[in-house]
Amino acid sequence: LHEGLRCIGCGATMQIDDPEKAGYLPMAALKKSIDSEALFCRRCFRLRHYNEIQPVELTDADFANLLHQISDTRALIVYVIDAFDVTGSEISGLPRFVGQDNPILVVANKVDLLPRLLNKNRLKNWLQAELKTQGIKPIDIFLTSAKHPQNLDDLLDTIDHFREGRDVYVVGVTNVGKSTLINQIIKAGTGVQDLITTSRFPGTTLDRIEIPLADGKKLIDTPGIIKRDQMAHILTDKDLKFALPKNEIKPRTYQLNPEQTIFIGGLARFDFELGQRIAVTAYFENNLNLHRTKLSGADDFYDRHAGELLAPSPYGTKTDLIKHEFSITEDSDIVFAGLGWISIPAGVKVAGWAPKGVSVLIRKAMI
Ligand code: GDP
Numbered sequence: 001l002h003e004g005l006r007c008i009g010c011g012a013t014m015q016i017d018d019p020e021k022a023g024y025l026p027m028a029a030l031k032k033s034i035d036s037e038a039l040f041c042r043r044c045f046r047l048r049h050y051n052e053i054q055p056v057e058l059t060d061a062d063f064a065n066l067l068h069q070i071s072d073t074r075a076l077i078v079y080v081i082d083a084f085d086v087t088g089s090e091i092s093g094l095p096r097f098v099g100q101d102n103p104i105l106v107v108a109n110k111v112d113l114l115p116r117l118l119n120k121n122r123l124k125n126w127l128q129a130e131l132k133t134q135g136i137k138p139i140d141i142f143l144t145s146a147k148h149p150q151n152l153d154d155l156l157d158t159i160d161h162f163r164e165g166r167d168v169y170v171v172g173v174t175n176v177g178k179s180t181l182i183n184q185i186i187k188a189g190t191g192v193q194d195l196i197t198t199s200r201f202p203g204t205t206l207d208r209i210e211i212p213l214a215d216g217k218k219l220i221d222t223p224g225i226i227k228r229d230q231m232a233h234i235l236t237d238k239d240l241k242f243a244l245p246k247n248e249i250k251p252r253t254y255q256l257n258p259e260q261t262i263f264i265g266g267l268a269r270f271d272f273e274l275g276q277r278i279a280v281t282a283y284f285e286n287n288l289n290l291h292r293t294k295l296s297g298a299d300d301f302y303d304r305h306a307g308e309l310l311a312p313s314p315y316g317t318k319t320d321l322i323k324h325e326f327s328i329t330e331d332s333d334i335v336f337a338g339l340g341w342i343s344i345p346a347g348v349k350v351a352g353w354a355p356k357g358v359s360v361l362i363r364k365a366m367i
Pocket of ligand 1: 109110111112113144145146147148172173174176177178179180181245246247
């Protein structure tokens with residue numbers, strides 16, 4: 001019917017079928033916009049009127065394409081990560097994608113979730129070492145909380161300092177809080193609505209949002225990469241909301257004897273297999289029930305209680321948890337991807353269990 005119509009905000013071809021994809025507008029609104037000659041897709045409409053940025057789903061190929069275009073330009077890369085889920089924030093091959101010569105400023109978001117007493121310099125050093133394992137050497141690491149941005153001016157100054165007259169590309173995987181941060185940046189500007197222009201990469205159907213900077217350069221928001229190995233994909237929306245931290249995490253410490261198990265709701269499990277009595281500290285959403293039991297009866301316990309005492313559980317039912325074993329040689333965290341972690345002293349053997357598709361990893365202790 002209206003084939004070939006394009007949104008004047010982002011250039012996407014208008015469509016009425018899929019609200020998750022670029023160029024969507026419901027039929028009734030489309031008719032009205034054609035009459036008034038202001039043809040904006042719903043995403044751009046919301047962006048212009050409510051300063052709300054809507055995510056658009058892209059394929060991996062689209063994404064690789066987009067990042068490659070950055071490697072052809074000279075720009076500052078602002079790489080947004082989630083301080084609570086650092087491994088889950090990783091864009092593998094980022095330096096290669098965005099150009100080896102383009103400096104990367106890491107913005108570690110959601111620091112409000114970490115214990116307030118955490119030493120900020122220690123955290124930065126720890127992040128530096130973590131990022132190094134991903135092949136990333138940032139020019140700086142900036143800690144922030146897009147939800148309560150007390151240091152937004154500092155962030156803008158830092159970006160301005162490091163961009164040295166270049167464009168700025170903001171990149172990140174979905175859910176790290178990139179849109180929240182961009183919205184704060186837009187709000188911080190004056191004459192908000194007029195500041196926003198949307199356009200797209202020539203030759204592709206990708207949206208990008210450009211925020212003009214004082215010197216005629218731009219800050220460009222790129223769509224988030226969707227990660228597939230996240231808890232988010234095995235939990236219902238309601239359970240996910242419950243299981244992910246919303247406020248500052250209160251660490252929970254346990255004195256454990258060997259052959260004891262801690263269940264993390266019905267989602268994951270930690271076994272202390274071998275070693276002297278130790279203290280471990282768990283970092284998970286405060287309302288998530290942690291249940292200690294004997295290792296010998298743990299399988300049976302899970303079978304009987306998953307979905308009730310041990311809740312939430314994947315897909316709301318029992319699932320097989322998969323075991324990952326670790327020998328701890330330095331103070332480490334066992335990380336349950338996206339859910340949280342347990343810190344453990346050196347010199348013991350432990351196991352972490354999680355549903356299929358959710359990784360369990362070891363890293364140097366963060367705190
Ligand atoms: P995007 O996919 O990277 O654009 O992420 P969003 O901006 O949509 O944020 C994903 C989720 O994280 C939302 O539920 C946000 O409310 C939340 N979020 C974003 N920034 C912060 C933050 O600084 N602290 C906390 N606690 N949550 C945040």
